[in-house]
Amino acid sequence: MLDDFMARATLAGIGVAVAAAPLGSFVVWRRMAYFGDATAHAAILGVALALALQISIFAGALAVALAMALTVSALSGRGYTMDTLLGVLAHSALAFGLVAVSFLPGIRIDLMAYLFGDILAVSRTDLAVIWGGAALVAGLIGWRWSALLTATLNEELAHASGIDPRREQLVLTLSLAITVAVAIKVVGALLIAALLIVPAAAARPLARTPEGMALIAAAIGAGSAVAGLRAAYVLDTPAGPSIVCVAALAFMVTGLLRGVRAG
Template identity: 85%
Template sequence: MLDDFMTRATLAGIGVAFAAAPLGSFVVWRRMAYFGDATAHAAILGVALALALELSIFAGAMAVALAMALTVSALSGRGYAMDTLLGVLAHSALAFGLVAVSFLSGIRIDLMAYLFGDILAVSRGDLGVIWSGAALVVGLIGWRWSRLLTSTLSPDMAHAAGINPRHEQLILTLALAITVAVAIKVVGVLLIAAMLIVPAAAARPLARTPEAMALIAAGIGAASALVGLRAAYVLDTPAGPSIVCVAATAFALTGLYSVARKAR
């Protein structure tokens, strides 16, 4: 079954959707969209370092994404507005990464594949990395679910319950770095944030509980991968952007549904 490239691509898209769904819900609840974008942009620098040092792309992307996320967490609240800090770090990391890639001699690199993904070129080894990373993210979020929810709702309530909100923030940071590393092959660094945010935002009008929102987001993400891949195959369009377009359409439809429901 895994000899078929479309089967591997489909499984890769579903794996990323399952990883991004619970994490994306927290990104939406905490209004961390730009934070996820900054972490994803840093991954291209990790790709360049991994190729230069002959390391795993997954390891390089995750290490730099984690370093970026930790840097943002450490510098926040120290005299810089968060949006300014994220803007500077996100675009600086992407620029340094692109410059670093240009210095790689003797290494053929398809830059567009890392920027926008190359899901159709996913190998069996990539599938193992993607699903292992997805299982790790889901397990991590599931293990800390109630603590993460409490610290998201109210840091004061979390302190009263003996929960350290900063520690829970680090858990989300680690999960975000893993998700960025596993998604880079599927949708690329420029669209990873979209796979985090759009399915979760589309699920919000349909969900009555946080758990339901995470599950619905996973369903929308997986369906977007399936429909987006089929559309890319039929229309001969880029696979990664096609997946995000389908997710964006789902967001528009659920938004219209929410408006219509309120009007009634």
């Protein structure tokens, strides 16, 4: 089965959806969309450093994505609005990454694969990394679910319950960096934020509980991966963007359903 590139691509897409769904729910609840975008853009710099140092692409992307996320957390509230800070860091990291790639001697790299993903080229090793990362993210979020939810809803309530909101923010930061690192091969740096946000946003009108929203988001993400790959195969379109397009259509459908119910 794993000798079939479409089977590997499908499993990779589902793996990323499993990692992104619960995390994406917190990104939506905390209004952290641009935070995810900044971390994803930084991953390109991680790719360049990984190639220069001849280490794993996953390790390089993870290290730089985590560094970016920690930098944003450290600099927040120091005289800059969050959207300004994220805008500067996101686009600067992407620009430095693209420039750094151009200086790598004797290395030919398909930047489009890292910007928009190359899910059809996923290998067995990539698949193991993706599912390992997905399991780690799901485990982290599941372990801290109650504390994360309390810190998200009300920081004062979290303090009263003996929960440190900054520690929970660190858990989200680490999970986000891992998700970016495993997803860059599938949808690329420019579309990772979309895969985090769109399925969760599509699930919101259908869910009655936070846990339900995370599960529905996972189902929408996995369904988008399968349907997007099928559409890409039939229509000969880019796989990563096709997956995000299907998720966007799901968002439109659930939005219409919410409008009908409200009417």
